[in-house]
Amino acid sequence: MKPYDILAIGELNVDLILNNIDGEPEVGKEKFAGDMILTLGSSTAIFAANAAALGAKVGFVGMIGQDTLGNLIRESLEAKGVDTSMLIETDEHSSGATIVLNYGEDRAMVTYQGAMAVMSFADIDKSVFEKCRHIHISSIFLQPALKADLEKILDYARVQGVTTSLDTQWDPTEIWDFDYTRILPLVSVFLPNEKELMLLTSSETIDEAVGKIKPYVNTAIIKMGSKGSLLVRRGEEPAFLPSFLNTEVVDAIGAGDSFNAGCISRFVKGETLEDCQRFGNLTGAINTTAAGGTGAFADKKTIEEIARNRFNQHITL
Ligand SMILES: Nc1ncnc2c1ncn2[C@@H]1O[C@H](COP(=O)(O)OP(=O)(O)OP(=O)(O)O)[C@@H](O)[C@H]1O
Ligand SMILES: [Mg+2]
Known part of the structure; x- marks a missing residue:
């Protein structure tokens, strides 16, 4: 028996969220914010927290500074039931942080990557x-050192008999440097959203993108927002599965990470890929019923209740 079902390797940072700001920031001036929240950020952390809430044994490998924010990140992950004994601390860089200026539906964000940018295979x-x-x-474009070692890490996992999943997430540089012909054969389950997949493969349409990855992919499940998701396997017809549509979305922050958490928590149990896709759709939908990426995933009972009351799905976690 291995101690962890899932090891999440990815970025860690805190979000400093400022609400009710008196106008937009101006260089040389000072403004007041009406409200402030300091909280664990990072999409890989949402994935890890929600996979743990769904019952998987989850550990995290990520780099933090030896600082107050690093302590906050560690404590927040532990509070979510994620094992932090494998976190890597550095005294050469500070922990990453994102300052979020919230304006209603829109927000301006500035990120200092800090330690997350320098973690490489050699540190693990x-x-x-x-x-x-x-x-x-997850989030390889936020972690240049990790991205440079991606093939090495995936191949090392393969040799050790460890299955893998990859969600590239958005590329803030919008260069989309990604050799899918080399990476995808090494990934068990590839989990981009449709926009990202098109940009990663320089495609105009989702059909074109699927055609390009099909010779290389083992399994891809492409997230399509409120439409649902598309299961793609080498040598098989793609299978679209409509979402468990939520027409009263609180917010969709982290829906993709919650999809990943549901999908992979089933994958590690050896369930069929169709079941993984369906459960991913359900946990993505559950995510949209509460604020933020982890709001709906308090504990097993809460998740089961939302599945039953909002989506008429009877699940036992
Ligand atoms: N309004 C909705 N109702 C029901 N399910 C939804 C809704 N929006 C999203 N989902 C589910 O969540 C999944 C993931 O959402 P989405 O496609 O937005 O991922 P993403 O773009 O990777 O998100 P993220 O911003 O978290 O990275 C979808 O495939 C779908 O199953
Ligand atoms: Mg995403």
Whole structure:
């Protein structure tokens, strides 16, 4: 028995969210905000927290500074039931942070990547590969050192008999440097959203993008927002599955990460890919019923109740 079902490798940062701001920021002036929240950020953290809430044993490999924000990140992950014993601390860089200026539906964000930008394969204790059954890697464009080692990490996992999933997430540089012909054969489950997939493959349409990845992919499940998702397997017809539509969305922050959490929590149990896709759709939908990426995933009972009351799905976690 391995101690972890899932090891999440990815970025960690805090979000400093300012609400009710008196106008937009101006260089040389000072403004007041009416409200402030300091909280755990990062999409990989949402994935890890929600996979743990769904019952998987989850550990996190990420780099933080030896600072107050690093302590906050560690404590917040632990509070969500994620094992933090494999976090890597550095005294050379500070922890990453995003300042979020909230204006109604819109927000301006500034991110300092800090430690997350420098973690590479060399920093990761190789014994972690023996302790887990599955590795989920996310947000590679926020982590240039990790991205440079992506092939090495995926291949190391493959040799150790560890399955893998990858969600590239958005590329803030919009260069979309990604050799899918080399990476995708090494990934068990590829989890982009449709826009990202088109940009990663320089495609005009989703059909064109699917055609391009099909010879290389093992499994891809492409997230399509409120429409649902598309299951793509090498040598098989793509299978679209409509969402459990929520017409009263609170917000969709982290819906993709919650999809990943549901999908992979089933994948590590050996469930069929159709079941993984369906459960991903359900946990993506559940995410949209409460504020933020983890609001709906308080505990197993709450998740089961939302599934039953909002989407008429009877699940036992
Ligand atoms: N309004 C909605 N109703 C029901 N399900 C939804 C809704 N919006 C999203 N989902 C579910 O959540 C999944 C993931 O959402 P989305 O496609 O927005 O991912 P994403 O773009 O990767 O999100 P993120 O911003 O978290 O990275 C969808 O595939 C769908 O199953
Ligand atoms: Mg996403």
